[in-house]
Amino acid sequence: MALHHINVLQIIEESKGSGKTIAEFLSVLLKDRVIEIYLGDSYEEISTEQVSVSYPAIICGKVIGAYRECLIINGGYVDRITKKIKTGNLLFISERAIRALNEVDSIGVFEDSLLRSRESLEVGKLFKEEP
Numbered sequence: 001m002a003l004h005h006i007n008v009l010q011i012i013e014e015s016k017g018s019g020k021t022i023a024e025f026l027s028v029l030l031k032d033r034v035i036e037i038y039l040g041d042s043y044e045e046i047s048t049e050q051v052s053v054s055y056p057a058i059i060c061g062k063v064i065g066a067y068r069e070c071l072i073i074n075g076g077y078v079d080r081i082t083k084k085i086k087t088g089n090l091l092f093i094s095e096r097a098i099r100a101l102n103e104v105d106s107i108g109v110f111e112d113s114l115l116r117s118r119e120s121l122e123v124g125k126l127f128k129e130e131p
Contacts, residue, residue, distance in 0.1 A: 003029070003103055023095040027066035033103050035073070036060045036110050040099035058110060061091060069095045 011029050020028075042054040061075035075091040078084070102110045115123070 003033075021066070021069045021095060022098075023066040023069050023071040023093075026071055026095075026101065027063055030063040030101075030103065031065070032062060034060070034062050036102050036104055037071075037073075037093060037098050038100040038102075038110050039097055056111060056114070059091060059093065060104065061087065061089070064090075071095060071098070 008029065011025070015025050015028070037059045039057045039059065041057040043057040044055045046053045046055075059073070059075055061073035064072045064074055066072060071093045073091050073093065074087055075089040076085050076087050077089040079086050100110060102113070
């Protein structure tokens, strides 16, 4: 079941005054969900004479929990021998390193949300059409 803004607002309201860190809040909101975390860097840049393409640095895995400012996930990784993606890499991520976070679901992945400025007008129109 995908997250909805109503669920998020409810958990925010329940968390007010609790002293929870961002990581602890995210662990409640996203417990046992598969997420991707954008770290704000590129893991690879491919350039030709005419075109340069950057691939955003993303960590992907299932949220296990949090301890203070540390979000803990069961991360995906590429096995060095088989070159296949596996899970089981326990990752401890500082909440301060997180630039953006997205649930991996049928709606889309983080890279789908990276739009050109020109596309902002289309997004604005979509919000105006909502009831």
